[in-house]
Amino acid sequence: MSTLDLRELHDTEFPVPADMQNNVAITSLSKIYNWSRRSSLWPMLFGLACCAIEMIATAASRYDFSRFGMEVMRGSPRQSDLMIVSGTVTKKMVVPIVRLYNQMPEPKYVMAMGACASGGGPFKEGYNVVSGIDQYVPVDVYVPGCPPTPQALMYGLISLQKKFDGESLANLDDVPWYGVGPSDAVPIPVLGPDIIDPRQAELIRQQAMLAAQGLPFGRRELPAVAVPQPAVAxxxxxxxxxxxxxxxxxxxxxxxxxxxxxxxxxxxxxxxxxxxxxxxxx
Amino acid sequence: MTDQAIMPVPTEALDTQGAIDWLKDKYPEAVQDDTRQGYGGVVVDRSQLTKIAHAIRDDLGYDYLSSATAVDYLGISDHIEMVYHAYRTAGGPPLVFKAQTPRENAEIPSVVSVWPGADFQEREAYDLFGIQFSGHPNLKRILLWEGFDGHPMRKDWQEAYYEEEHKPFESRWPKGWVRRAEELNVFGKNVRYPADLDLSRLTDVSEDSLYKGMGLGVDVQEIVQEGEHIKTDRLIVNMGPHHPSTHGVFRMIAELDGETIEALEPVMGYLHRNHEKIGERNAWLMNIPFTDRLDYISSMGNNMGYVQAVEKLLAQGARYTPPTYRAEVIRVLMVELTRIVNHLWAIGFLLNDLGAFFTPALYAIAEREKVLDFFEATAGSRMMCNYMRFQGVAKDLPERIHSTAVTVNDKVRDYNTMEFLTELINERLPRSIDELDHFLTESEIIKTRAMGVGILPPEMAIAYSAAGPLLRASNVPYDVRRAEPYSIYPELDFDVCVRPNGDVYDRYLIRLDEMRESVRILKQVLQRLEATHGEDIFSGNKAIYMPRVPVGESYGRVENPKGELGFYCVSEGDPKGPQNPWRYHVRAPSFINLTPLGVMCKGHKVADVVVILGSIDIVLGETDR
Known part of the structure; x- marks a missing residue:
């Protein structure tokens, strides 16, 4: 734990005599909010696959991310600020993940750790694999790697802290949770014949109608790729x-x-x- | 030992061929030799499968069913085949037998009554291939969810992101233009809906069927109604898939009477990454990095199992030369280091499950970082090593181990590799093992929590196809390294560890024993490493990256830290055509070791379930694949 250094908090726009800088800081509300949030970021104790092992290694003695105020990993989503999606997101698992995300209190952040959580990774072609958690919940930081090394994960966490620093209470696009009323929950996907995202219901309905009329359904061939011709017409x-x-x-x-x-x-x-x-x- | 285990086996002296002849004599109509090129074993008439399976177990003494899996021969002989590999716990090669069924209305009698260890494996074959197992007590989907459209491992089932039959794909950048698989799908997602999608059915039915069909003999509704009449509370409690002590995305449904487990069923598939389907489209070499991600704590062991299985196939061809001696030495070095890492991890997290949150784990995995440094310097990656190749290994050991991070401090890690290894093996690892032993073994709390909990008797361990430390802690001295030796293990001096009681405490102790044996092996390996310094790591003139794999089947298995890891590979087709496996199956120890979980937990308290699960030591990447 680092001790409180007021100079870190101080907003340089407001003059404070040099001899009082250890005792007095004048700052904006946004800054003190951001500072307190970045200094006690509680991730959810939530491992999916291989990346979880590196996440544990990052929490362990050699890398030790408690140096950044992140050591308190909570088992319950109700007590967490950050969901580190550490591993391959399967269709079967995305339902609980969306539920966990909805259960997290705001402000909440999501980190996609590793290739799988970012975009499907090596398993992208699999029939049970979701190509990235960002298709269902919003992601703040992507950490590449398969799995990312502990250093990479820590860089991701520091990047998230930097994101906090840039947030402003005056701008509700930055911090939607200070707006009026609660934010919308992400609709929970349904496991039907394949995973069904309620947000795509209309599109699926249209496709089902096409199928009912005997028209080509679902799969679609891309328009032929145009090959650049050597300047004829x-x-x-x-x-x-x-x-x-x-x-x-x-x-x-x-x-x-x-x-x-x-x-x-x-x-x-x-x-x-x-x-x-x-x-x-x- | 029960009657079954001590039953006199009149034909024990028979070798595999003798056993096959005996079977053919006794069941002349129902048993035929498998005469296909590159195949072995017998084909059994499916109508008499159960009877013959009984004979194989009781009369021939093949009491351990290692693997049961299905293959779809669409376009070759147009049937689906179940392949069984049965072993004797006394050691020796397998008896391979197969049962065939037409692809339409595929049905095969279940062998769960003979080998209960076939339970999950048959459910998997039902899930992925759509084979009905008549007589199976609890046949329902295991990896996918109830209501999923189709059976994805059938060859005519096409995926949403389906691009071509095999890798390498023609081009993902045809004529220089990027094509993303998502763009081929109107939904922009990896989804595929049946043409007759019923939109009124857009509710999730997977959970209902899970509870209803879980074989508990009670309905959720009924319990609530019964609770008004019975004094004890009978509850169904759901643990997972998000739970701190399920070692990943594992889920258990337990029926409780008070705090006592009445019945428990594992629910899996939350990390089903379609390993086998992807493996069938990859070329042979491309599967090596995927095997890393099976049991991601011991990736080197997985590499070893896969290259061994493929080398068995390659050995049937003309241009194959076995790996050089140095390559085998390096492989054993890597595998035994992996075993220590895995067991350190397992013990650390078993203590986590016992409630000693994270402190023992931190001590246990401290030395792991040193081993990972070595892996990183040698293979290039800490965890996903992708290190072994057919007929050799990817790289020789480096002269020096450097820090990979480019910092001002890069002198922090700069060692001579052999000195580093010598110190690691002779001092650091034994010290770490002794430290765990010193702090934990005599701990009163651990003894109270672990002794007599989750007992698995030896005959049950064999029947349920348990493997690895789970089997050996149940007083069955079965270790693939000795039972069917591979690599340079025959010349190494080590003991097969065994413990008599089969409870959680013995499973903890046996991991300590095995780590000590591994250190013993590693000391011998060090001498051989020095003796072979500078020799080739590849046999033949150069590394073979795209081997021509002869037609046939092979089953390669190794003793992985978590148990017996097997790879069943089938190569079919045009030797000049695409070179990818026709079937690529992983016999995953974590998956099959979970079969007796329900039996072991019965009668214990809820808190013990976590400990018993921790003592089995599963990893979900391998369980769900």
């Missing part, structure tokens, strides 16, 4: 791609289709520019 190519991508995607999800179209258009512009540049050189 880039102008003709552009509308063709955009049309193709919107046609297949529009019936599915207009928002996504718009995004796809935008991206395709941007890609086409880039290709055209590149082709033009190459043409100039030639």
């Amino acid at each position: 880039p102008v003709e190519e552009k509308p063709a791609i955009a049309a193709a991508s919107t046609e297949t995607a529009e019936e599915i999800d207009p928002e996504k289709a718009a995004r796809l179209a935008k991206r395709e258009a941007a890609l086409a512009r880039k290709r055209a520019a590149k082709a033009a540049a190459e043409g100039n050189e030639g």
